[in-house]
Amino acid sequence: SYELTQPPSVSVSPGQTARITCSGDALPKKYAYWYQQKSGQAPVLVIYEDTKRPSGIPERISGSSSGTMATLTISGAQVEDEGDYYCYSTDSSGHHWVFGGGTKLTVL
Amino acid sequence: EVQLVESGGGLVQPGGSLRLSCAASGFTFSNFWMCWLRQAPGRGPEWVANIKEDGSETYYVDSVKGRFTISRDNAKNSLFLQMDSLRAEDTAVYYCAKDGAWGQGTLVTVSS
Numbered sequence: 001s002y003e004l005t006q007p008p009s010v011s012v013s014p015g016q017t018a019r020i021t022c023s024g025d026a027l028p029k030k031y032a033y034w035y036q037q038k039s040g041q042a043p044v045l046v047i048y049e050d051t052k053r054p055s056g057i058p059e060r061i062s063g064s065s066s067g068t069m070a071t072l073t074i075s076g077a078q079v080e081d082e083g084d085y086y087c088y089s090t091d092s093s094g095h096h097w098v099f100g101g102g103t104k105l106t107v108l
Numbered sequence: 109e110v111q112l113v114e115s116g117g118g119l120v121q122p123g124g125s126l127r128l129s130c131a132a133s134g135f136t137f138s139n140f141w142m143c144w145l146r147q148a149p150g151r152g153p154e155w156v157a158n159i160k161e162d163g164s165e166t167y168y169v170d171s172v173k174g175r176f177t178i179s180r181d182n183a184k185n186s187l188f189l190q191m192d193s194l195r196a197e198d199t200a201v202y203y204c205a206k207d208g209a210w211g212q213g214t215l216v217t218v219s220s
Contacts, residue, residue: 045208095167097155
């Protein structure tokens with residue numbers, strides 16, 4: 001079955017840039033979506049269709065995709081950005097969706 | 109504003125059944141694919157199933173294929189998930205979702 005691979009953890013100091021990667025064979029042709037989940041809360045969409053930001057999501061959060069890798073970038077990371085981040089996409093058929101394993105972002 | 113409200117969760121014994129419902133509002137329900145997602149305690153979210161706008165196509169994650177059935181009633185703006193032969197590993201909060209919008213979730217606990 002299709003898999004999306006993320007690093008288990010990323011750690012940065014406040015104000016630094018955090019980059020979280022997601023690799024998958026179908027990503028050259030399929031969009032990536034990114035969710036942020038804070039402790040005890042439901043996931044929140046922060047990036048859709050590789051690069052688009054829903055309303056209310058700060059501009060310091062951005063997305064990009066190249067080849068088999070999608071990247072979530074948080075510029076000037078803040079303590080409030082801590083949480084788990086999941087990429088989400090579909091296999092080459094477009095019908096079976098999968099989440100990446102998640103990346104725990106620590107800002108301290 | 110998109111609103112998705114799930115119901116039907118609860119405690120069920122292994123091998124039992126539950127039917128989840130999702131009431132949708134704030135958008136033209138019949139124009140969108142819909143899906144069910146779940147998140148087990150302490151784990152990441154998982155896509156469970158999705159259904160085409162008119163219900164003519166459905167897809168499932170391998171672990172629920174043959175046990176779960178997704179369906180919809182466009183006249184009532186409702187999405188359903190019939191869950192049969194439930195297992196302990198199906199214990200999770202189940203979410204109804206449209207694109208990036210999720211409901212608040214309903215907890216399903218499978219335990220004897």
